[in-house]
Amino acid sequence: MSGPEIVLSLRGAGFGYDGEAIVAGIDLDIHRGEVVAVVGPNGAGKSTLVKGILGLTEQLGGEVRAYGVALDDPSIRGRIGYVPQRHTLATSVRATVAEIVAIGRLRFRPWWQPWHRDAAKDRQAVARALDLVDLGDRAGADVSQLSGGQQRRVLIARALASQPDLLVMDEPTAGVDQGNQAVLGQVLARLASAGSTLIIVTHEIDALAGVVTRVVLVADGGIAFDGTPQAYAAHDPHGGHAHHPGFGRARSVTGLHDATAGGHHD
Numbered sequence: 001m002s003g004p005e006i007v008l009s010l011r012g013a014g015f016g017y018d019g020e021a022i023v024a025g026i027d028l029d030i031h032r033g034e035v036v037a038v039v040g041p042n043g044a045g046k047s048t049l050v051k052g053i054l055g056l057t058e059q060l061g062g063e064v065r066a067y068g069v070a071l072d073d074p075s076i077r078g079r080i081g082y083v084p085q086r087h088t089l090a091t092s093v094r095a096t097v098a099e100i101v102a103i104g105r106l107r108f109r110p111w112w113q114p115w116h117r118d119a120a121k122d123r124q125a126v127a128r129a130l131d132l133v134d135l136g137d138r139a140g141a142d143v144s145q146l147s148g149g150q151q152r153r154v155l156i157a158r159a160l161a162s163q164p165d166l167l168v169m170d171e172p173t174a175g176v177d178q179g180n181q182a183v184l185g186q187v188l189a190r191l192a193s194a195g196s197t198l199i200i201v202t203h204e205i206d207a208l209a210g211v212v213t214r215v216v217l218v219a220d221g222g223i224a225f226d227g228t229p230q231a232y233a234a235h236d237p238h239g240g241h242a243h244h245p246g247f248g249r250a251r252s253v254t255g256l257h258d259a260t261a262g263g264h265h266d
């Protein structure tokens with residue numbers, strides 16, 4: 001592929017724990033606007049890989065660059081958003097849903113003037129992010145009153161409110177019912193059409209059919225497949241378990257052009 005900006009570039013990268021690689025020899029270029037599903041069996045190293053991309057797991061060799069610079073470069077601070085795996089909010093936290101989502105706005109405060117904020121813009125962004133995850137009517141609720149699936153959507157809204165250029169989500173649909181998975185799929189389609197780049201670890205790729213543009217299969221310590229959803233649906237490495245018919249009939253996501261986040265900052 002050539003043309004769109006390379007958002008993320010891995011060359012011979014390995015990641016693991018205590019000096020032991022879980023995945024190694026990873027070569028990967030991800031371009032602006034791609035929606036990449038990272039799939040694979042339990043324990044294959046999907047989370048280890050995406051956390052490595054974020055600088056959160058030990059890098060064991062190779063090179064990782066985001067927006068052309070190393071991960072610790074201050075110029076990419078705030079450009080990358082992350083929704084961690086199986087994460088809900090501590091229910092002892094006394095905060096409203098809107099307050100949690102507003103944390104996503106902190107990146108827009110200058111570090112030399114952390115008290116400075118554009119309150120109206122922040123409120124608007126928080127309201128929009130909550131609407132996107134269909135929790136607009138719960139903005140004033142205490143987060144402890146929300147279900148696990150709703151709390152996950154609050155965390156997704158927090159990431160959306162930060163308007164990242166690259167959003168990495170580890171199993172965002174886990175614990176979310178089918179109706180809300182569809183809502184989430186639409187949100188992700190909107191973000192992508194606005195120019196955001198998305199990396200999504202998922203076991204439920206059918207829920208994102210029509211949104212995902214590329215599938216990366218992590219298996220046997222590396223990338224075992226990297227291609228279009230259609231090619232992935234036809235790919236059958238171990239006798240059929242990787243077959244995902246949903247990708248054979250990509251659904252239309254037209255009409256989702258009122259993108260609200262990603263790509264363009266103020």
Ligand SMILES: Nc1ncnc2c1ncn2[C@@H]1O[C@H](COP(=O)(O)OP(=O)(O)OP(=O)(O)O)[C@@H](O)[C@H]1O
Binds near residue numbers: 017022040045046049
């Ligand atoms: N903090 C850690 N320290 C040591 N080993 C770890 C740590 N986290 C994960 N591992 C190991 O790394 C391997 C890959 O785990 P990882 O969570 O990346 O897999 P995954 O593909 O995301 O799995 P799943 O689909 O179950 O979420 C597993 O063997 C796991 O036990």
